[in-house]
Amino acid sequence: MSHFRKFQLTHFISKISHTCLKPSQNPRFHSAKSAPQSAQKNCDFKFPSKVRREAQAALLEYLHSTRSLQFLDADNMCKNSPFFLDDILRKVLQKNDTAASDVKKSISRYLRYHPINEFEPFFESTGLKPFEYLHLLPRDMMFINDDTVLMENYHTLCNYGVPRNKMGKIFKDSPQVFRYESGVLVSKFQNYEELGVASSTLVKVISLNPRVLVGDVNLYLVKVLKKLNHLVGEEKGSTWIEEQLLDESSCNFGVMHELLCLLEKVYSDEKLLGEMIGQHPFVVFEDSGVWALSLIGFLVKLGLSLDQIAIIFVEFPQIGVLMFLSNLHKCFTFLSDIDMHAAEIGKIFQSHSLLMGSFTIKKSSSLLSSLNVGKKRLCKLVQDNPEGMQNWAVGKKIQPYPEDKETRALKTEFLKTKFLLSLGYEENSGGIKQAFKLFRGKGDELQERFDFIVNAGLDVKDVREMIKASPQILNQTTDMINTKIEYLVNEGYPISSLVNFPSFLSYTLCRVKLRLSMYNWLRDHRVVHPRLALSTIVACSEELFLRLYVNQHPSGFQVWQDLKSEIYSER
Known part of the structure; x- marks a missing residue:
């Protein structure tokens, strides 16, 4: 039976996929309720509030008393057309140095001799910005009461309860509503009410989706409202539905109807479905259910059963369906990036989808x-403990795992082999095996020491030959190599002298200091040749150095002893 229901569900998803409209760029979240801001809050006006109040009073008097507009229409136009009012103030006050107390008088005088295009403050008062209503301005009219058809439909909407500052959306989405003949709008309202749609709900729907007033009755709207009332309980009535219709969202009742039909196939128990929608209404109302449809399709493709999908919605986190789906996609991408087999990915999703949709995992790299x-x-870590993935969420500090012995050994051998191959050794040759014994340290350490010598000022080719001739020079730290090179240069020898005598870096610093210090003293006393090779000074044995050089001066041996005592005591 479950298999049959799953087959029906898959078929149903493929059938309705084309009905899902492109979601809006700002998805609707049930938890993010915010009051609509007036147009004035979105503008940066430089005139003080007192000046603006005086200007509004003058404009109200002009529209109501002079132009005979209904008081509510005139009042709404004055209070909700900040761009238009700002333009008039700029024209009047910049020409004359007018005190705040004289603003009303100046504006009244200006309006008396400069009739305005009343459609501008009218359209702005409906919630439209100037750039949004420019194409709506009639070419052959300036006075709003001259367009009797427009005003009749406008007043019909007002009298029914549609807020004046919400009508801008109707002008943008369904401007033909304002061209209906007398009585058409009233009949549309009556048709919806006769089908069970409460007037307060219809008002909210019109503000979000004016297209319900275009053409015949939107039966999807009627069906959605009936289904929701049935599922969540008649006692909640239309009030609950109206609370879910947020001002910043729009409603596609065709998609919502498809989602509800699909959820009825997921939930065999209507009571459980009603409880789920009551607890998580954003499943249905977020972007008209587009993301919920996508989520169900994604979970079905991953092999989840209907019961598993039903549980996910019942226990859904309060993060919105779009965020949940995005998190799932990122987890799927992560598991694919680490080369996990498709069957294993399916198993993890079937058992931990709710978990993976509740947090945002970091990128695999x-x-x-x-x-x-x-x-x-990493694949093994996930398979052994899928719950551990939540520790890798964005914003959490990641602690590195210690390398196991096998991995560490393989890594060390690989890096060392890679380094030796870069020196010119042949892979699997006797030479590289011998070099493995001569070079102590990890491959990355050897490479670091090699690079350090190159960066000291030597050619890469020369350093390679030096290493081959004296491998032991890389068996010391970069700090020690640096100290010996600095001492050599400070003693007046060029760095290039290491090319012919690379084993210099293998000798202890004390030996080098003692030999060069003694040689310098002997050279100053004209006992030795002034240009002895570096290898001659450092490499010969102590006995030979004493006999050939030190003992050639009567005080030589005593100086040698003094230097030796001083240098070795500094260690």
Whole structure:
């Protein structure tokens, strides 16, 4: 039976996929209720509030008393057309140095001799910006009461309860509503009410989706409202539905109807479905259910059963369906990026979809680096403990995993082999095996020491030959290598002298200091040749150095002893 229901569900999804409209760029979240801001709050006006009040009073008097507009119409136009009012103030006050107390008089005088295009403040008062209503301005009329058809439909909407500052959406989406013949709008309202749509609900719907007033009765609207009333309980009535219709959203009742029909196939128990919608109304109302339809389709493709999908919606986190779906997609991408088999990915999603949709996982490249693991080991970590993935959420500090012995050994051997191959050794040759014994340290450490010597000022080719001739020079830290090079240069020898005598770096610093210090003293006393080779000074044995050089001066041996005592005591 479950298999049959799943087959029906898959068929149903493919059938309705084309009905899902492109979602808006600002998805609707049930938890993010905010009051609409007036147009004035979105503008940056430089005139003080007192000046603006005086200007509004003058404009109200002109529209109501002089132009005979209904008081409510005139009052709404004065209070909700800040761009238009600002333009008049700029024209009047910039020409004359007018005190705040004389603003009303100046504006009244200006309006007496400069009739305005009343359609401008009218359209702005409905919630439209100037750039939005420019194309709506009639070419052959300036006075709003001259357009009797427009005003009749406008007043019909007002009398029914549609807020004046919400009618801008009707002008944008369904301007033909204002061209209906007398009585057409009233009959449309009556048709909806006769089908069970409450007037307060219809008012809210019109503000969000004016297209319900175009053409015949939108039966999807009627069906959605009936289904929701039935599922959540008649006692909640229309008030609950109106609360879910947020001002910043729009409603596609065709998509909402498809979603409700699909959810009825997911939930065999209507009571459970009603409880789910009551607890998580955003499932249905967020972007008219577009994301919920996408989520169900995604979960079905991953092999989740109907019961599993039903549980996910019942326990849905309060983060919105779009965010939940986005998190799931990121987890799926992560598991694919670390080369996990499709069957294993399906198993994890079937058992942990609710968990993975509740947090945003970091990118695989970031995790591989932060965790200090390879793809194979990361796959095993996920398979052994899927719940552990929530520790890798965006914003959480990642602690690297310690390398196991096998991985560490393989990594060390690989890096060392890579380094030796870069020196010119042949892979699997006897030479590289011998070099493995001569070079102590990890491959990355050897490479670091090699690069350090190159960066000291030597050619890469020369350094390679130096290393081959004296491999032991890389068995010391970069700090020690740096100290010996600095001492050599400070003693007046060029860095290039290491090319012919690379083993210089293998000798202890004390030996080098003692030999060069003694040689300098002997050279100053004209006992030795002034240009002895560096290798001659450092490499010969102590006995030979004493016999050939030190003992050639009567005080030589005593100086040698003094230097030796001083240098070795500094260690």
